[in-house]
Amino acid sequence: MYAIVDIETTGGYASGNNITEIAIFRFDGKEVTDCYHTLINPEQRIPSFITSLTGITTEMVEDAPTFSEVAQDILDFTEGCVFVAHNVNFDFTFLKQSFKTLDLNFERKKLCTVRLSRKIFPKLPSYSLGNLCGSLNIEITDRHRAKGDAEATVKLLKLLLENDQEKFIDQSLHRHxxxxxxxxxxxxxxxxxxxxxxxxxxxxxxxxxxxxxxxxxxxxxxxxxxxxxxxxxxxxxxxxxxxxxxxxxxxxxxxxxxxxxxxxxxxxWPAYNRSQKRVVKNYCIYQYTDQQGYTRLSVGLIQKFQQPILSFRTAVEARTFLLEAAHEHQLCGRLCGLQKSSVSCTQASLLSSCKVCEQGEDLSRYNKKVARTVLTFAEQQVTLAIKQKGRTQEEYAVVLMESGRYLGYGFVPQDIACTSFEELKAYIHLYPDNQDVRGIIENYTYRADESSVMYF
Ligand SMILES: [Zn+2]
Known part of the structure; x- marks a missing residue:
């Protein structure tokens, strides 16, 4: 149970000032179950600037009960509740001091809706009750009167409870x-x-x-x-x-x-990551020379001992890419592993004419054609540096990719210019390249503002 409290006073600080009005709403987290409200005779004059703020005049509170007459009611009403207020220390300190003059001890668990709002609704321009209600679309009537402000604080608390994904409220309620x-x-x-x-x-x-x-x-x-x-x-x-x-x-x-x-x-390969992370198989296009001396291209899983020419997330992606390249550069479908080697390209209608299948093309001419094709693959592979914030003001970070391969990242002193790829290389820590990290970098470069990515 929460007791949402707002008080009005004769001044901004507890010593020498007294309470002129109090409103308490008991709230079970969903609904208001009870409300307590009274003006209080502060037994002193209310300064005119306070009256102009709250509308409470000395005359209005003349016949109201004094704090000692309502003290027991307030104790009973907040008993067993979490004391909630907007800037809780203000209201709580006033009450605690008032109880103290009666030799009563006042202890309650506290929640501050200012602090909670800062955490749960960060980056708002202002956290004063009025502005917060404006930002969060909370209706507030009778501003600067205890009942109006407390009522708005109830609505605010309700919103805070509903949006508290990080459990800040639970956390604040536990002393440790x-x-x-x-x-x-x-x-x-x-x-x-x-x-x-x-x-x-x-x-x-x-x-x-x-x-x-x-x-x-x-x-x-x-x-x-x-x-x-x-x-x-x-x-x-x-x-x-x-x-x-x-x-x-x-x-x-x-x-x-x-x-x-x-x-x-x-x-x-941590035990509790395993359920979430799938094993990524890396497919690649690689080349080798067959027994007849032809340079062959093929799609396969990346093996540790071979240098892939190009790598892909899936076999389909790799095959599609190779198929297009074969078309474009008139490579033999059989020699690229795109069809059974017993069937000629024209029979498989992969290519309209294939000089290898038709026995018309000599080996060295064909191999040169493959070599030129492979060179065009390399041209598609970018060399880039991505500049990021460092861990401190004195440094920045760079992520390097060379010819499509992830090299690693490092932290560079601010006075070193980010212009020479070779120079930046000296600052990075080398990390293994794979399709996952390439995916991360690719995603970043798609979305990034251009100033952070440099192509070489
Ligand atoms: Zn062919």
């Missing part, structure tokens, strides 16, 4: 909030040390083995979300129990986080 959320074996210091920056994080088991790798724009926030989600499945319970430590690598940007994550998943 994050501690209660953390997996049992994970030391709090490790969690606290996580940066709120882009990068890759690793969960380790009791033997320090990596059991999960993830990437995030905000590492800390992402790690919390693992713990605050519903953990009712057996798998997620087991996962939580196996986490003994967390480590991280700052990346400076989302792109580099994605590239590193992809590399680390392939490197560690």
């Amino acid at each position: 909030s994050r501690e209660t959320l953390l997996p049992a074996h994970l030391p709090r210091e490790q969690f606290d040390a996580l940066p709120e920056e882009p990068g890759v994080y690793y969960f380790h088991d009791h033997k320090s083995k990596v059991i999960y790798v993830g990437k995030a724009i905000n590492i800390k926030k992402r790690v919390i979300s693992h713990f605050s989600g519903k953990q009712n499945s057996k798998q997620s319970q087991r996962f939580m129990n196996e986490i003994y430590s967390v480590s991280f690598e700052r990346c400076g940007s989302e792109l580099i986080s994605l590239l590193l994550e992809s590399n680390e998943i392939k490197r560690y």
